[in-house]
Amino acid sequence: ICAIAHVTAKTMPQEDAGCRKGSAPNIHDPATRELSVVVPSYNEEDRLPLMMDEALDYLEKRQKRDPSFTYEVIVVNDGSKDQTAKVAKEYCKKYGSDKVRVISLEKNRGKGGAVRTGVFSSRGKTILMADADGATKFADIEKVEEGLKNLQPWPKEMAISCGSRAHLEKDSIAKRSYFRTLLMYGFHFLVWFLCVKEIRDTQCGFKLLTREAALQTFSNLHIERWAFDVELLYIAQRLKIPIAEVAVNWTEIEGSKLVPFWSWLQMGRDLLFIRLRYMTGAWKLEAKKCN
16 A cells, blocks of 8 residues: 555645746735635535625725725636636626636646645735635634634744634534444544544634745645645644644535545545655655745
8 A cells, every 4th residue: 555655646746836937926925915815616606605795795894994904815716617707706896806816727626726726826924715615604714813823923934723613513413324423433533543633623624824834835735635634734733833723603504515425435545645655755845935
């Protein structure tokens, strides 16, 4: 298994969008906004409007209270086959392309690949990952911001604050089948045993990173689908980046793209390969910089 993991590993992450030449925003440039919100979206024409309305209403009110607060929302259309891009572009027209941008990928790369693309094109001092379904109340950004603040002083300006649903686990188990509960516990055990021991909920899509932490973690990221959160936090632990876990409000929204058995199986395989590929040196952590 170690040999297979090593031989099949890509030695470098896919093309580093942050090192492209040109006038497009680039994470290697100095920050020009207080906050960037990256929203990965795949076939989300129905769920995206609710999330965008809630997020932009909050952000606009916050900017009115504090004119020094600046933001951008980056919707990454991950090769959608529906009208996701069209829906997102309506918000560009309404709020202006300086506040809302849409990046469309020709082919579906997976949630991790979409988030990575958005992060590399961000302009914020802090960068928030937020799911398109709006399952987490957007106002809870203040909780993860507080978690980030409590980690100061940040070593080398790096810190991560993760939204967490771990406090809701007992209630969610009562609504799940025994099979799904078993899969969940199995996945949690593999995450703890192979990769990340300090964070109870690695999969909540509400994570806030400082700009430098985002640069260093996403530059080293290889996994582009569901298990990318685990590799992200595994990299952060290896780089000794402080991580906070903060309870957030969360509601399950219909329309999840996660297929219970096959997605968990793929994630389990990815977890094993994350550990083996770093352990065997197939993947190495590097400080990525553009020439």
